[in-house]
Amino acid sequence: MDSMIELEFGLIEAVRKLDIEMFKVFYVHVEDYKHSRKLYFLRDLELTFRKLKELGDTIIMPNLGSCEGCNKGCYGYQFVGNKSKNYFDLVFEKEVDRIKGIKECSELKALNKDQELKNRIYLHDFNDPSSPKNVPF
Numbered sequence: 001m002d003s004m005i006e007l008e009f010g011l012i013e014a015v016r017k018l019d020i021e022m023f024k025v026f027y028v029h030v031e032d033y034k035h036s037r038k039l040y041f042l043r044d045l046e047l048t049f050r051k052l053k054e055l056g057d058t059i060i061m062p063n064l065g066s067c068e069g070c071n072k073g074c075y076g077y078q079f080v081g082n083k084s085k086n087y088f089d090l091v092f093e094k095e096v097d098r099i100k101g102i103k104e105c106s107e108l109k110a111l112n113k114d115q116e117l118k119n120r121i122y123l124h125d126f127n128d129p130s131s132p133k134n135v136p137f
Contacts, residue, residue, distance in 0.1 A: 004097055011102065015079055015090070016060050018053055020046040032093075032101035041102070044123040048088055051121060057081035067091045069107030078110040085118040 007029050014023035024042065027033050052060065062077040076091030089108035093101040104123040 004094070004099060007099055008092065011099075012062055012077065015045075015077075016062060018049040018057065018060060020049055027102070030099045030102060041123070048121050048123055052081045052084065052086065055081060055084035055086060057083050057086075063110040063112045065089070065108045065110035067105050067107060068109050069105070071103070071105065076105050076108050078108055080117065085116045086121050087117055087119075088121045088123060 007026055010026035011023060011030075014020075014026060020042070023045065027042065059082050060079040061082060062079055064075065065078050066073065066075045071091050071093060074091045074093055076089060078087055078089050080087040089105040091103055091105035091108060092099055093103065
């Protein structure tokens with residue numbers, strides 16, 4: 001991958017298109033994938049893409065935001081379905097010239113407030129406050 005900016009753009013574009021195969025092409029260049037093979041993240045992201053498609057979404061709109069919780073200061077995106085208006089949040093952990101990781105964010109504050117948001121889709125049960133598997137941070 002030539003640059004971190006191209007990598008990030010590719011990852012966001014893959015999410016926007018709900019294209020898990022395209023996401024995998026770029027995700028292999030992210031540090032947490034290289035070191036620990038975060039296959040559960042890919043599986044859960046793919047399930048989320050399927051849910052959104054079943055709800056009629058054809059694209060996901062990214063809204064820039066920043067984490068107000070355990071990754072405070074890291075920026076990420078709130079991804080909103082074009083039809084369902086359901087959403088999920090991802091944060092990008094970065095160092096100077098690389099993306100260290102991508103994680104679901106439980107406290108992302110989007111800069112552009114979408115007044116039509118419906119339900120949040122949690123990638124992982126442990127982030128869902130209504131789940132018995134919830135782990136509060």
